[in-house]
Amino acid sequence: MTGSSRYGVIRTPGGLSLRFRPRALVVAGGCLLLALALGVLLIGSGDFPMSPPDVVRTLLGNGAPADSLIVNQIRLPRVGTALAVGAALGLAGAIFQSLVRNPLGSPDMLGFSQGAATGVLAGIVLAGGGGLAVAGGAVGGGLLTGVLVYAVAGRHGAHGQRLILVGVGVAAILTGVNGYLLTRAKITDAARAVLWLTGSLDGRDWGDSGPLLVALAVLGPVVLVFCGRALRMLEMGDDAAHGLGVPIERVRLILLAAAVLLASFAAAAAGPVAFVALSAPQLARRLTRTAGPNLLPAACMGAALMVAADWVAQRAFPGHQLPVGVVTGLLGGGYLVWLLVTERRTGRI
Amino acid sequence: MTIRQHPTSGGTASPSDGPPLSGTETGGAAANGAASAGTALSDTVPGAAGDGTAGNGAAGNGARPPRLVGEGLTLAYDKRTIAEGLDVAVPDRSFTVIVGPNACGKSTLLRALARILKPAAGTVVLDGERIGAWPAKKLARTLGLLPQSSIAPEGITVADLVARGRYPHQGLLRQWSREDERVVAESMAATGVADLAERAVDELSGGQRQRVWIAMALAQQTPLLLLDEPTTYLDIAHQIEVLDLCADLHESGRTVVAVLHDLNHAARYATHLIALRDGRIAAEGAPGEVVTAELVREVFRLPCRVIEDPETGTPLVVPAARR
Amino acid sequence: MSSVPLGSPQVFHATSAQSPPRTAPPEEPAPRPSAAAARPPASRRSVRAAGLAVSVLLLLAVLVLSLAVGARPLSLGDAWRGLYDSGSPAYTVVHEMRLPRTLLGLLAGAALGLAGAVMQALTRNPLADPGLLGINAGAAAVVVTAISFLGIGSFTGFVWFAFAGAGAVAVLLYAVGGGRGATPARLALAGSALNAALFSYVNAVQLLDTASLDRMRFWTVGSLASAQTYTIERVAPFVLAGLVLALLLARPLNALAMGDDSARALGANPARTRVGAIAAVTLLCGAATAACGPIVFVGLMVPHFVRALTGPDLRWLLPYCAVLSPVLMLGADVLGRVVVRPSELQVGIVMVVLGGPVFLYFVRRPRRLGTRRRASTGAAPEVAAP
Structure with a gap:
């Protein structure tokens, strides 16, 4: 039974077979449960506290009408947005890290978050726009950055080193441009823009996260089911993957597009929340202890991280709510330093 | 001796089923004794060439048409041209080794044969069909690559x-x-x-x-296996171990193409040798015929003597003394 | 021992000019395609010296330009008179606005360019730039903390915090850059991640404190506009100290360029050189960032350009950088004053717009960055078990 000691296999008499890693499924399931449990806790907390059983009852449609209003109209959309943003960032981060073969290669390092931010700042500063301009700016900015990076890196260069370097350069340029746009803004707009740049879940409703949920529902299966195995082959280098019959350029283009879209829609919903895309795949892979992109566990881990960060953000300073991006930024920054110090010996960073 | 015949490319159904490995005799030099295990090899020999082209072609004896052919290949990275108008044919069931000095285009040629590098001009033909027209997975079931x-x-x-x-x-x-x-x-x-x-x-x-x-x-x-410098960075014992393994694979019926640095290894293991210099074929054929002092001087710019390998009788290149 | 070369092969090549004439070394195929490299060494040295003189002239021209150009343009004569004649109508403009700004550009430009060159030598990494790698952001983060939480408002107060931040990031980056198999891309990515972390922190602080946001949003893009004589007086000693230290390190850093073992074999002390280099980078970046905010790409562009002129010998490279970086910095500042008149574009922004494409060009150029084949591949026995 070589090669299958860590795998579960289901075979049908018709010659069909499915292979899966039980440990990865357990990790993914565990993270999902944790995310949902934290979500319930989060829904139950606030100025009008509710016990977790009450929350669950209300969510199932059997709660008191007053509870129902608070839960379904105010708090559930926020938690739902958090879950979706976390999952999208985790998935996008896992794809990027796998494609560039570096644990730091997440969309916030490679210019895509900055691109989304540029779009939003342009929307806020130049058009003085509201919610729709912000969301559209985020998606448009992210996508344009994706096209730019792909064009500069070149069709054959969209991997590893070249993609990283181009991404870093574009990120630096866009950071400068964002700073400039910020100086052009009125101070009230600037404050709003900085809040958005940090990443916040305040007052999010289904209208904010709707597009993201659609994107997740469409792109998630595409990535997980159809590209997952090819992505695993790509980790061995282009030549090896090519030798195994992976149409590398097509697969990579699909994956890049999906990751950029996921990151951009997540940014549209909650702003460029820092470091979830970086740390979720890393934490997930530490738990699954298997090589490979670990896409599903990373997505679930991202959701759990995001909800946990929002919980901390609301509770850390009583009477003072922080934007969720501050929490992920601080935690992620610490994690990054730890990663830099410990992982450098292996030469992977 | 430079056989550079253009194969008649046309739906030549290729012979496919590999003969069972007949008692692999690994040369005494196997390092950790790990390279043998011949019995298992015979089972791994693919039953079919490609995907259903399992037609039992006439069992040609030695005169099999080559399955993998490069015609008029011009190979280039960006603007730098590595080779122009190169014609190569990999004899079927051979252990073909490509040798040449550094930067002569050995690996580039192998990459082109494996469809990793798209030639700037010319075509690579596998089993009578342009390699670019093969579906990726089907190709990967016919042509294996060790990058x-x-x-x-x-x-x-x-x-x-x-x-x-x-x-x-x-x-x-x-x-x-x-x-x-x-x-x-x-x-x-x-x-x-x-x-x-x-x-x-x-x-x-x-x-x-x-x-x-x-x-x-x-x-x-895969019935064809391409290996790009499989012995680089290995010590001598491991090099021999890997080469013995390649020889086993060849004897079990595969066509093996390898890029090697060491001319003596190439001369000992290859059944077909392709010597490249500056992107063109300097010589091609059985090592016993091809490896001569003149060729080594021409290809590697190295004065030398060629003697008989006391172990195998194949040519052995001994660089000339300093005087 | 005075002229014993401690440097890279190119250094041997260059210094052999000091040996008696007519013993020109057998012509080695120079690895660099630049025109200067093809010349025989003796004339090459004089070309370098002449080039340096031309660079100084260029710097003087830009200094004058920076004094004259602005919202209220002055003729060269007016600018000159404004410099010394207190009765001249231009005196106030020149002394209150243009002169401090010009001097700050001179200091900050030299500091960042030198810091970039030293970083590149230290990490043996052509993409090292104090801004790109997060050193300036480190200084910025600590300065923002000092402003917001500790209520420190004076430059003298927060310059020390800037040093602390720059130094911490420099040490961390060196630790990463010195790791096994740290390629340019990996180091750049580590720097980008640090940048992101530090800027998200700066953002967070700004968010909690709208008043400081208003001040800091201009500072964090990098600007020379707010320069005051007072700031210059404070920042100059640090920059000068860093400058001297960096120039003194040229020779040992040359030796280090070939790797620790070769450096040791040549009699250099790698550990001491490294400490010195990190100290120099910290001084230069900390002072520059404290004075005008985090500015990216100066330290990347200038050394690259200079390397094409001088080759990799740091004894020439560093002085060239010290002279030509302010040219770029002041040129960008002047450009920023002109393009959107009557408003201004901060020098940090101009630098990004100019430097970004240059960076992408370097990245796209094949070979230059040495994406080493086979490096850290699974098949190579690089990490072989014992």
């Missing part, structure tokens, strides 16, 4: 890595058949890495790791 630089994903086990060689045989709903399992086990046995199955690839020595990669290429079950 020069492959990356072992961090923490991956030997068994997992070898199992990845089954990718071209798998699909969304056919992810891990009993056949896959059997072939992976056999490939590991054939390369002598079965004992390492659950070890992480990162922890292995260079020689072990190279055998794992070869096992992965083996698990692909």
